[in-house]
Amino acid sequence: MYVIITYDIGQKRVSKVCKKLKEYLRWTQNSVFEGEISKTKLLECLAALDNITISSEDSIYLYQVDNPKNIKKKVIGLEKSFEDLFL
């Protein structure tokens, strides 16, 4: 399946969340990760995030499309790379 994950996480936990998501998905943009992932790996990823986040303060939005052919992506303007974040 193809997933997009966006998040809004407390400052103290955001880098941990980002690091964990990088193990499973591709960074797209500020607070957005995406990519193809199996159900098992996704559940593993969500369980790991659950250990890092505080559910009363943090938000994670998961969009799931079973067949990757059903989602089209278009980038308008600048396509950023993960490295840009650290320059």
Add this chain to the structure above:
Amino acid sequence: MYVIITYDIGQKRVSKVCKKLKEYLRWTQNSVFEGEISKTKLLECLAALDNITISSEDSIYLYQVDNPKNIKKKVIGLEKSFEDLFL
């Protein structure tokens, strides 16, 4: 169709982009809008954004799913409302 739009926009233009997207889609979270929209309306929205943004500095990511039934959304943790931004 169902679309998710995420953006990374220069500080000076971000509130204009946010205001414009609110006319067409539902605010989800920090830099994320989503909702059902017709192709005509989407093109109108993108043209309006094109007038506001600077393509060498700003990024807009558009994810398009023709049949809304093909996308599943799950919120983990806190579900935020647009009003929370201004409290």
